[in-house]
Amino acid sequence: MSDKPEGCVKPTQGPILGAIVDLESGPEIQKEVSMVQARVGKPAPDFELSAFIGGGFKNIKLSDYKGKWIVICFYPGDFTFV
Amino acid sequence: MGVTILAISTDSRFSHKIWQEEELSKMVEGGVPFPLLSDAGGRVGSIYGVYDEDAGVDIRGRFLIDPDFNIRAMEVMTPEVGRNVMELIRQVKAFQHVRTTGEVTPAGWQPGKATLKPGPDLAGKVWKVWKPDQAF
Numbered sequence: 001m002s003d004k005p006e007g008c009v010k011p012t013q014g015p016i017l018g019a020i021v022d023l024e025s026g027p028e029i030q031k032e033v034s035m036v037q038a039r040v041g042k043p044a045p046d047f048e049l050s051a052f053i054g055g056g057f058k059n060i061k062l063s064d065y066k067g068k069w070i071v072i073c074f075y076p077g078d079f080t081f082v
Numbered sequence: 083m084g085v086t087i088l089a090i091s092t093d094s095r096f097s098h099k100i101w102q103e104e105e106l107s108k109m110v111e112g113g114v115p116f117p118l119l120s121d122a123g124g125r126v127g128s129i130y131g132v133y134d135e136d137a138g139v140d141i142r143g144r145f146l147i148d149p150d151f152n153i154r155a156m157e158v159m160t161p162e163v164g165r166n167v168m169e170l171i172r173q174v175k176a177f178q179h180v181r182t183t184g185e186v187t188p189a190g191w192q193p194g195k196a197t198l199k200p201g202p203d204l205a206g207k208v209w210k211v212w213k214p215d216q217a218f
Contacts, residue, residue: 010095014125036131040156044147047126049090052098053117060088060117063151069085069174070147074121074132074140076161078093078101 012059013048044070083174087116092127092139095120132158146173148181190217 037045048061062070093101098118107113124140127133132143143158144165154177157165176187185197188208196212198204204211 014121014123015129036129038130038145038153038156040153042153044145044151044153045126045129047129049119049121049126050095051088051117051119052095052102057095057099060119062088062147065086065088066151067149069083069149069178071085071087071170071174072130072143072145072147073087073089073165074127074130074143075089075091076137076139076141077091078097078118079105080161082162082164 006057010050010057010059012050013061016046016048016061016063044072083171083178085174088119089114089116090119090121090126090140092121092124093118094122144170146170146177148177188212188216189214 044062046061046063048059051058051060053060062072091098095118098120102113102118121127121140124133124135124138127140127143130140130143130145132140134141139161141158142161142163142165144156145153146155148154155173157170159165172192175193176191179193179197180186183197185199187195187197191197196216198208198212
């Protein structure tokens, strides 16, 4: 988790493909990214994203919470109604 | 239960900050106690199957992950209906019970209700120990 000075944009790794993808295969990687990998009973696809937490910004990686029970909630947007 | 919550949308982290400060903190004192993650472009939503390319947003999807980092449950809905938090809590308790006891939980299980112990002796005999009205 980098704590560099805050800028306008903060690159993150996004999806982390790990062992699922054969890195030798080059162009195949892009194909893998667009594929749904989340299935029950299978390992959770790892990722790193920037976050707002406790009054500040930091990058959060899902696998940092490995060993705990985790709930991920996707939602359509800030300031939406439901 | 001890569950870590991560909330994710395609909004920027700056939007998350203002939403927390201007609205969420008026619903929950001090704001919601979990991080708000920014999935710009829906890159992560795409691999979780919740990114709507037409709308450019991650729709409502919830994933429960166990300590071995395996997904145990998922629920994906179009955005106009909100979640049932009690059902999520029930599922967490059920999966935690299964993990610690090896028992399994029949339909509608709640803490305190009957569980089942899988094995050859139970095959064809579930009707003796569990009735459908226990699902409600």
